[in-house]
Amino acid sequence: MRTMAIVRRVFKQMLRDKRTLALMFLAPLLIMTLMYFLFQNNTTQVASLGVHHVDQSVVNVIDTKNVTIHHYDSSQARKMIKQHDLDGYLTQKNGQLMITYSNSNPTNTSLIKASLQSGLVKLKMKTLVTVTKKQRAALESQQAALKKLTAAQTQATVTKLKTAIAQAQARGDQATAEKLQKQLKQATATTSSSTQSAKATSYTTKSHYIYGSSDSTFFESFLPAFLGFFVFFFVFLISGVSLLNERTTGTLSRLLATPIRRSEIIMGYLIGYGGFAIIQTVLTVVFTITVFKIHLVGSIWLVFLTNLLLALVALTLGIFISTFANSEFQMIQFIPLIVVPQIFFAGLVPVDGMASWLQAIAHIMPLYYGANAMTAVVTKGAGLGDIGVNLLILVGFMVVLTMLNIVGMKRYRKV
Amino acid sequence: MATDYVIAKQVSKHFGHQQVLNQIDLTLPAGMIYGLIGPSGAGKTTLIKSILGMEAVDSGTVKVMDTVMPNRAVMAQVGYMAQSDALYETLTARENLTLFGQLMSVPKIKLAQMIDYAAGLVDLTSQLDKRVSGYSGGMKRRLSLAIALIQDPQLLILDEPTVGIDPELRQQIWTELNKLKDTGKSMLVTTHVMDEAERCDYLMLIRHGIALAEGTPAALKQQYAVDTIEQVFLKAGRMQDANDGNR
Numbered sequence: 001m002r003t004m005a006i007v008r009r010v011f012k013q014m015l016r017d018k019r020t021l022a023l024m025f026l027a028p029l030l031i032m033t034l035m036y037f038l039f040q041n042n043t044t045q046v047a048s049l050g051v052h053h054v055d056q057s058v059v060n061v062i063d064t065k066n067v068t069i070h071h072y073d074s075s076q077a078r079k080m081i082k083q084h085d086l087d088g089y090l091t092q093k094n095g096q097l098m099i100t101y102s103n104s105n106p107t108n109t110s111l112i113k114a115s116l117q118s119g120l121v122k123l124k125m126k127t128l129v130t131v132t133k134k135q136r137a138a139l140e141s142q143q144a145a146l147k148k149l150t151a152a153q154t155q156a157t158v159t160k161l162k163t164a165i166a167q168a169q170a171r172g173d174q175a176t177a178e179k180l181q182k183q184l185k186q187a188t189a190t191t192s193s194s195t196q197s198a199k200a201t202s203y204t205t206k207s208h209y210i211y212g213s214s215d216s217t218f219f220e221s222f223l224p225a226f227l228g229f230f231v232f233f234f235v236f237l238i239s240g241v242s243l244l245n246e247r248t249t250g251t252l253s254r255l256l257a258t259p260i261r262r263s264e265i266i267m268g269y270l271i272g273y274g275g276f277a278i279i280q281t282v283l284t285v286v287f288t289i290t291v292f293k294i295h296l297v298g299s300i301w302l303v304f305l306t307n308l309l310l311a312l313v314a315l316t317l318g319i320f321i322s323t324f325a326n327s328e329f330q331m332i333q334f335i336p337l338i339v340v341p342q343i344f345f346a347g348l349v350p351v352d353g354m355a356s357w358l359q360a361i362a363h364i365m366p367l368y369y370g371a372n373a374m375t376a377v378v379t380k381g382a383g384l385g386d387i388g389v390n391l392l393i394l395v396g397f398m399v400v401l402t403m404l405n406i407v408g409m410k411r412y413r414k415v
Numbered sequence: 416m417a418t419d420y421v422i423a424k425q426v427s428k429h430f431g432h433q434q435v436l437n438q439i440d441l442t443l444p445a446g447m448i449y450g451l452i453g454p455s456g457a458g459k460t461t462l463i464k465s466i467l468g469m470e471a472v473d474s475g476t477v478k479v480m481d482t483v484m485p486n487r488a489v490m491a492q493v494g495y496m497a498q499s500d501a502l503y504e505t506l507t508a509r510e511n512l513t514l515f516g517q518l519m520s521v522p523k524i525k526l527a528q529m530i531d532y533a534a535g536l537v538d539l540t541s542q543l544d545k546r547v548s549g550y551s552g553g554m555k556r557r558l559s560l561a562i563a564l565i566q567d568p569q570l571l572i573l574d575e576p577t578v579g580i581d582p583e584l585r586q587q588i589w590t591e592l593n594k595l596k597d598t599g600k601s602m603l604v605t606t607h608v609m610d611e612a613e614r615c616d617y618l619m620l621i622r623h624g625i626a627l628a629e630g631t632p633a634a635l636k637q638q639y640a641v642d643t644i645e646q647v648f649l650k651a652g653r654m655q656d657a658n659d660g661n662r
């Protein structure tokens with residue numbers, strides 16, 4: 001009853017604060033859209049490579065759509081790169097290729113690197129193929145000679161056996177004749193099997209993707225982590241600031257001068273702001289799936305559930321942190337301290353590869369569990385059983401923080 | 416049933432090195448307007464918060480309605496008006512009143528009637544559906560008073576209720592407070608306005624956390640041999656300073 005009075009109040013206040021509503025519902029969509037376009041077109045980047053005295057066959061294979069080739073007459077790579085604003089310079093001394101990178105733009109460096117590498121592999125393959133072709137021709141002529149030989153041999157055996165059979169039959173030795181007949185059959189059989197010679201097998205690659213598709217981008221693989229992060233960030237901020245306001249304007253202690261339980265206030269906040277968090281989650285998830293055509297492997301309900309739990313943790317954390325702030329400005333100061341580091345442990349950098357003390361930090365970050373679960377559901381189709389532990393840990397965070405919040409309000413009233 | 420609504424015994428409280436309340440005794444029987452006066456920073460607000468259980472005391476006990484404070488259930492029988500307005504500015508006055516009415520467990524059918532009564536008392540009936548952010552300082556003060564009255568409590572604890580309220584409305588409010596008193600309700604009121612102090616049935620003068628003097632206004636004037644409470648205030652203060660100087 002009293003809890004619902006708080007919930008109604010939270011709803012009314014939020015609905016009247018159009019700016020905050022817009023921040024909560026539209027800002028995540030805006031940022032996601034921006035990210036979508038930022039990470040989409042990373043293949044159109046072109047690096048410029050200067051070449052000097054390099055075999056045409058090499059140049060041909062390096063010349064891809066990501067690298068443009070310019071021919072120069074100087075072997076001074078450093079000078080030429082500076083003069084012509086190139087990303088790399090390739091020279092050749094006998095069989096030795098020398099590449100110099102400007103490396104002012106690491107992306108272009110890696111473009112050239114990749115082009116060079118794949119080009120050289122292609123080149124190697126080509127020579128390998130010509131060699132193999134020659135080998136095959138030799139092999140085939142050998143085989144033909146061999147075949148002739150075996151055929152002649154078989155012929156000889158067959159005639160020999162046939163005469164032996166005739167002799168045996170003439171002698172009336174039925175048993176020997178049958179045995180020889182069997183041998184004859186075997187001899188003719190071997191000739192036919194040896195004709196199945198090795199046909200030239202040309203390998204083609206067909207790629208299959210277990211998760212996502214060939215046009216999976218950076219955006220798509222990290223989307224679940226970002227989805228979790230945005231919900232976390234905005235809910236943290238809004239709930240934290242609103243409780244802070246309640247504290248600084250004195251309404252919190254005024255509330256505590258009524259018979260309301262401390263837990264009823266916290267529950268009212270959880271339900272009230274939790275409601276908005278649900279709307280935000282649904283809006284963001286549905287938007288990304290329909291507009292960006294994200295390939296969602298797992299259940300959308302699990303995505304909602306994970307996001308909601310994450311939002312509730314953010315809510316309780318925001319309320320908790322707000323007790324250490326005395327103004328909105330101080331609340332903002334906690335964002336780089338508490339919220340931003342979480343994104344590093346959300347899966348953008350693989351946690352398994354981190355130093356052990358960093359891994360320990362990861363395990364106290366709610367977003368680590370939330371984003372992991374989200375990524376597993378979205379990209380691998382993980383079920384409730386797979387992410388259950390993560391969800392339970394999130395519930396644990398929420399319960400502990402809620403308890404702390406309820407105890408923390410003892411500052412204003414002892415009961 | 417003439418019980419004492421508030422019994423505070425030997426209440427002491429300090430903030431840091433400052434002794435804000437020093438062994439204060441206070442008894443508020445039913446049907447009385449009890450005034451707390453004293454200079455700014457004397458400890459009046461702290462005493463009120465200690466009585467409500469919102470401030471932890473170092474020593475001493477507080478009982479409200481025969482219940483040791485802090486106690487949640489008793490809060491429903493106490494109407495409290497804080498010194499600084501604590502209102503939800505984005506809500507209308509009616510919504511503020513409704514919220515606190517619900518928190519105070521006012522029955523649904525009675526709530527609308529109580530809102531009308533409380534708003535009428537502070538002359539806000541025509542402004543009820545205006546958002547509090549558009550209220551003037553005095554209007555906010557009146558709304559705070561209306562909130563304190565919303566559940567028709569037996570005990571009212573009002574911390575400077577008439578600051579920023581015009582003389583005419585102040586008269587009206589005091590008349591109403593007296594009416595409430597006649598129905599057996601009690602009020603604990605702090606004030607810096609001496610003519611309001613004269614209207615109280617009983618006064619306590621607090622200075623530096625010490626209860627310097629207490630009694631009915633007439634008795635105090637007699638005790639200090641002066642004509643007005645203001646002179647009591649000043650004379651008692653001077654005497655305290657002189658005593659402190661002697662020590």
Ligand SMILES: Nc1ncnc2c1ncn2[C@@H]1O[C@H](COP(=O)(O)OP(=O)(O)OP(=O)(O)O)[C@@H](O)[C@H]1O
Nearest residue numbers: 430431435453454455456457458459460461462498
């Ligand atoms: N939270 C606090 N922390 C530290 N000191 C405090 C705190 N609250 C009050 N005080 C100190 O206690 C003393 C008494 O304060 P209190 O608010 O009770 O005064 P008051 O009598 O209500 O004054 P006024 O008439 O100005 O309202 C003041 O000196 C104040 O500085």
Ligand SMILES: [Mg+2]
Nearest residue numbers: 459460461498
């Ligand atoms: Mg005060």
